[in-house]
Amino acid sequence: MKIMKKIDFDTISVVVLEEVKTYTGEEIEPFWAFKMFDIQKDSIIGFNGPMNVKIENMKDLKDIKEEQDIKTPIMSSDALNFIVEHFDNPDLKMIYLRQRILVSIAKDVIENYSGLKLKKSGDDLYFNEKKLSVCIACRGVSSGKIHLGINVKSDFVPTHVSAIGLNDIGLSNVLEIMEDIAVEYANEMSKIERDIRKTLPLF
Template identity: 35%
Template sequence: MTITHKHVDEIFEYDGSQINPSWAFQEFGIYGSSIITWIGPVNITPDNLKDFADVGLEIKSNYMANFICEFFDQQPPNMRVAYLRQRLLVMIFREILSEYGIATKREGDDIFVDERKLSISIASVSLSSAKIHFALNLEDKGTPDDVDTIGLYDIKDNNNNQIFNEDNLVDLINKTVDRFIDEIETIEKDISKTKVLL
């Protein structure tokens, strides 16, 4: 499976509509499986909520790194596989944070640093594709009052220096996407070379 990654420099809001099928094709003319990344605020409107557990809750932030993944390799799309890939993406990002010396905790698809929520995510399927939205707070601003949050720019090293900033954020995004794509492609290769049990 070929997966196309496009990082969009333009800042725009994630309102939940981007999880709709074939959004990457409609917006950017990208055919097939893709990962679109960009920086922008998140404010999910009630009509675009996909998680029944989130109904009535605010999901918003002034400034986030957004990932929209879409996969067409399974027909019909499989919700279980979509969630497994979502968790794989989350775990890969935690692995990268650990390489920077950042301790994290995971609860399902949520990442926490110092007991503060860093990320949001959802996975779902349409009739034609599986979709994932994964987003990381950059600053602890504009988030719901009842959630203790943290942003990537708020994280400091042992010398109280900022670890992530505007200069290295896109590199962090690209590193995450590259590892995620490599993991999926490696799984495909392993499947193709493995003898089935008889």
């Protein structure tokens, strides 16, 4: 896979892929960024492509239980996909908090581009009560991982999901949106790291 752009912050790297790639759920496994792109620190990888996640690659036990009769519960013909990995041994609560930051940043960026107001409920984004995104946070032995998928198109989603895509709300410059979300997330994580290193302790 070719890298279109790579931006290094102090503690995290942003990579935007040039090629279309399908998200299958395997990308959320540990060390994917290191294996594929030799990135040996925290990272956020953005790529455009379909989502096609079979139930054996899902990490949300509630969804697995509810959708066990559906062969491919997470599908989209075209989406913006973000894979985040942090190696500071975050507990699951920390990686979920970071997930919420990423989703809030995506909401702000999309609203700025579209001039529309989205609804955020937990880790999901909606417009007119239709689902715009999917997201999961999980933790392994060495790192915490996040996947955020934002529909570009709303076709080929599972029949039980009422979905909407960025194209449906008038947005076509999706690669620019993808890069802005990734860069803003990395910038926010870098600011937090700098704040940690300037704050005096309580005595």
